[in-house]
Amino acid sequence: MSEHLSQTQLAGYSGRTLYPDELLVVDSHLASCDECHERLTRINPGTAIESGEERFHLDYDQHLVPYVEGTANEIDREIVDSHVAQCSKCADELSDLLAFKDQPVAALSGEVRKPSGRKQWLPQWRLLPSPVLAAAVVIAVFVLTLAVIWWTKYPTARPVEKVETKPSPAPTTETAPSTPELAKQPREEPLIVLNDAGRQVTVNQQGRLEGLDELSPDLRESVEKALATRQLRASPALTGWTTGAANLRSGLEQQSTFAPLNPTDVVVETDRPTFRWRPLEAVRDYVVTVYDDKLRQVATSGPVNGTEWTTPTALTRGVTYSWQISALKDGEKVISPKPPLPEARFRILDQSAVVELARLKKSAGSSHLVMGVFYWKHGLIEKSVREFRALARANPNSTAVKELLASIRRR
Secondary structure: OOOOOOHHHHHHHHHOOOOHHHHHHHHHHHHHOHHHHHHHHHHOHHHOOOOOOOOOOOOHHHHHHHHHHOOOOHHHHHHHHHHHOOOHHHHHHHHHHHHHOOOOOOOOOOEEEOOOOOEEEOOOHHHOOHHHHHHHHHHHHHHHHHHHHHHHHOOOOOOOEOOOOOOOOOOOOOOOOOOHHHHOOOOOOOOEEEEEOOEEEEEOOOOOEEOOOOOOHHHHHHHHHHHHHOOOOOOHHHOOOOOOHHHHHHHHHHHOOOOEEEOOOEEEOOOOOEEEEOOOOOOOEEEEEEEOOOOOEEEEOOOEEOOEEEOOOOOOOOOEEEEEEEEEEOOEEEEEOOOOOOOEEEEEOOHHHHHHHHHHHHHHOOOHHHHHHHHHHOOOHHHHHHHHHHHHHHOOOOHHHHHHHHHHHOO
16 A cells, blocks of 8 residues: 555544455554554544553464464464564564574574574474484374374363463362362363453353353354354355355456445445445546345435445345446446446345344453354354454464354355
């Protein structure tokens, strides 16, 4: 982004109303442009990029080494990129690692030193003679066989995801077990432990969610199922709703840069949505037209000088709409999208979901896990992705959160 950010982009970044791709572009620009960062601080000082240390640093073996060697998956790379953008300590260590990457290996043992001075033993397989490599393979197969036998013999033993917590105080005489039998009872370890916006959320051995008592039975079941399967499949709110958005996007790329941006192929929470589009070269005035599900015109903007417009009147909730953007160029009317491309469609969140959302924000609105599952159930996919990204940043070692985020991003 060579130009400075617009006031609309700064306001959207401050209020976190931008779409994920646009949010990343604006965030990258702010990191390198002092003038735009100063303007953002004047709009909302609370959104200024902080220079202090974060609550955690990236793990060398789990995050930095896979990132440098190119073996990290998309989510781990996104966590590293997001973290080093705000943490100078981890950014320096990553930079040093990248500089050390191409240095020749000093000895056959594979002993190298990390930038921090700590020793790191990395296997240099390409330097090992063939007999040694063959022996290593045999040992690895033997260990793997033992692991399979152990897993089969003890099926109830499962890996437990934990986070660091402060040790609990010793029991007092009032809370201590009254009998030796109670004192000897083993403590049941949870399957999953998550940090969720300042609270600890766990899933016990029976798959029950603990730490979130204020949920409705339906939402609780959805959260438990998501953590058990580590998958968020197609949203129930979008089932059977064929929009043809993929054909629309590919067709617009072939047609021209003049095209609607959003809302397209989404459910939106507000009943007064803001429409945004790519400009047409040498054109300043545009007209937005909105149609209902029976292709009847329900709103029009009139001439708009710019590339966004918010409808002044509320649209009906629960209804699917489509919209077009038109402009005059060289005396001819240009429309996008135009047939044979499918319409740019969106749906307004229905009233019952709005009421449920308001109630949920009061009782569990700080929970990224709960809000992420709720938004997914009701088709607000981009908001769901935003919540699970926040949950992943708070739990960088949780494979359950990583798999949930990956599954919903594939949708």
